[in-house]
Structure formats: C-alpha cells, structure tokens
Amino acid sequence: ATLLERLFKDRYQPGAGLTHSEGVAGQLPDQVWGLWAAVRARQAGLGGDWLAIARDIAQHIEDRYADPELGGYFDHAGADQLGRLSDHIKPLVENSIAAMALVELDALVGDPEGPYAALARRALQSVAALPRQYGLMASVFARALDRLRHTVKVSTGNTKLARAALLAHPYAVIEPNDDDRRAVVCVGTICLAPVSTPAAVGEAIREARQARA
8 A cells, every 4th residue: 555655646646647757658558557556446445535546547548548539548648759659559458457447437436327437348449359469468358348247336344245245256346435334236226235244245246247137
C-alpha cells in the first residue's frame, strides 16, 4: 500500500494521468496499469479516494488516447515524431488491460447504464482482429472478453466473506462497505439477499450467475 501511494504521489496528476518517468508522459501502458491499480486499491479497501482517482484516469484515457470513431485506445498521446512513435497503433495487450480495469470500475460505480463496460466492449472490439496474429500471447484478450461477460459484484466489509467471493469466482469485484457481518452479491442490476457465511457467498454467486444466464 505504501509503495502504491508513493508511486501515485510521484507520478499521478489529476486530469493528466500518470507519467512514465521524470519528463516522460503520454504512454498508454502507464495509464491502463495505473487505472487497474487504482481500481484494485479501492477493492482492497486502502485509504484514500481510489475510486475517484480511477474515474479520473479513465476519463483521461478516454480524452487523450481514444479513437472516437472505432473505439479502443492508441498507444500514445501527443505529437512525438521519434521513430515508430509517429505512428498511432492500438496494442492488443494494453486495450485488453484497459477493458478489464473498466469492467471492474463499472461494477464499483454501479451505474445501471454501464458506461465503463460499454467503453471496455468498444476497446475489445477495436482489437478483435489481432488475437490470431498473437497466438498464445492473445490470452489476455480472451481473459478480458470473459471478464466482460461474467463479472459479479460483492459488497461487504468482512474480509472472510470477501475472500470466499474471490475463491468462488475469479471475476468477483469487491466493493468494501461498513457491513462486517454480511455480503450482498449483485450481477448487473440484480442483487440477491444478504448472506453471512463463506459457503452462502459461493452459493449466492452461483445463483446470480444463473440469473444472468
């Protein structure tokens, strides 16, 4: 936690995303990994307003790196003309990481319209023709696509119940709250009754996934 906080203190600026190093900015990998780190920090219940930071980085990525016509994100922002940096490309890995982070952010925000999930879907669609060229290296794309379809949200302040959720479902998104006795499982706008045991969390997740199907 301390290392992450130090990294963001040194490299993150509201409205400007993250820099790669002193004087070096405008690189998509720094933004998408920073976005996912902020989303995961929120899920881990770390101190600080990580959700606001995640939303700010997501907006920065959309403003500076997005292809407004076809969706997805280019590898860099700005007008750097050094070698291949003059060519805008959409990297498979970074668009897949962006999609996974956006899907989790969408679950945390809980907007019924699913704005971040829509951006994630467009990002994956924009690079959908690339996986065949990458072979096994395209597994990150498959993982992102699977996450888009099967994410569940578990709201709880109980660490044992949160751990049970992650063991029961690899794409569980944990929303920390003040209830240290119960957990609520949601898929999209469908939420089940609160449960209070690890076994019940697993059963609720299975029930929620069936409801979505």
